[in-house]
């Protein structure tokens with residue numbers, strides 16, 4: 145099976161490439177130089193040349209705060225880029241899997257979000273990712289949309305790395321305690337994506353590690369597992385203002401994964417332990 149991966153130099157894309165090659169797929173990893181997804185001609189030419197069976201679309205404009213000032217650019221990449229790929233996928237008959245985000249929701253829920261619940265992004269990043277979802281659905285009758293959240297992997301800049309760096313530098317950190325969600329280890333997400341792409345179980349999925357925590361609780365667990373003696377002070381969102389508003393409750397329900405007979409991702413604490421182990425290598 146021939147699989148094109150966009151954003152293959154990114155945090156998730158690198159682990160997706162590793163998992164694909166481990167399983168002996170013919171994987172074509174592309175970064176923005178090989179395949180600029182905003183360039184329609186480039187996308188057409190590349191996809192028609194490679195003729196993949198599957199496109200795993202991991203490329204995105206992911207700077208949530210900067211997107212507030214650069215919505216046009218985020219739109220070109222997250223929405224326009226996804227549309228370009230969806231059109232090309234249709235022409236060559238490839239399956240397409242688009243990675244989306246918990247930020248399509250406003251976070252006012254108190255129960256985990258099901259896949260069919262109304263969306264209402266709070267900021268530019270979420271808006272552009274959501275319109276990417278919509279254009280994918282308009283262009284393809286059959287598609288995979290996988291919404292994930294709080295992603296960490298050894299190849300990216302992420303919360304775990306930031307906490308360990310700050311903890312080692314300062315010995316004390318302040319972390320918000322009134323935003324809850326579920327962390328996601330890239331290796332676990334990559335395995336789920338590959339399991340899903342093998343099926344014809346099309347539609348929208350929510351895929352994060354299982355379990356729920358606040359960013360504060362996540363930080364406490366990171367220092368515990370990394371055996372770092374760091375004081376963690378709980379903060380409110382108001383005490384830690386950011387350019388982009390974040391959903392307060394961004395827990396995604398994984399019910400559909402179970403209903404479809406697919407494999408749920410393990411608990412986030414186990415994912416964190418595996419990440420810390422992998423980081424030592």
Ligand SMILES: NC(=O)c1ccc[n+]([C@@H]2O[C@H](COP(=O)([O-])OP(=O)(O)OC[C@H]3O[C@@H](n4cnc5c(N)ncnc54)[C@H](OP(=O)(O)O)[C@@H]3O)[C@@H](O)[C@H]2O)c1
Pocket residue numbers: 150151152153154155156157175176177179180181182201202203204205206221225243244245246273292293294295296300
């Ligand atoms: N990180 C999270 O917490 C999180 C949460 C929910 C959902 N997601 C989603 O998960 C997916 C993977 O995220 P990630 O954490 O792996 O992000 P990442 O490390 O920022 O990777 C995204 C990749 O996309 C590439 N890219 C940007 N513009 C491009 C273009 N025009 N053409 C081709 N490639 C382009 C980037 O290249 P450059 O580095 O050269 O710009 C980067 O390598 C994204 O769809 C993201 O929206 C992430």
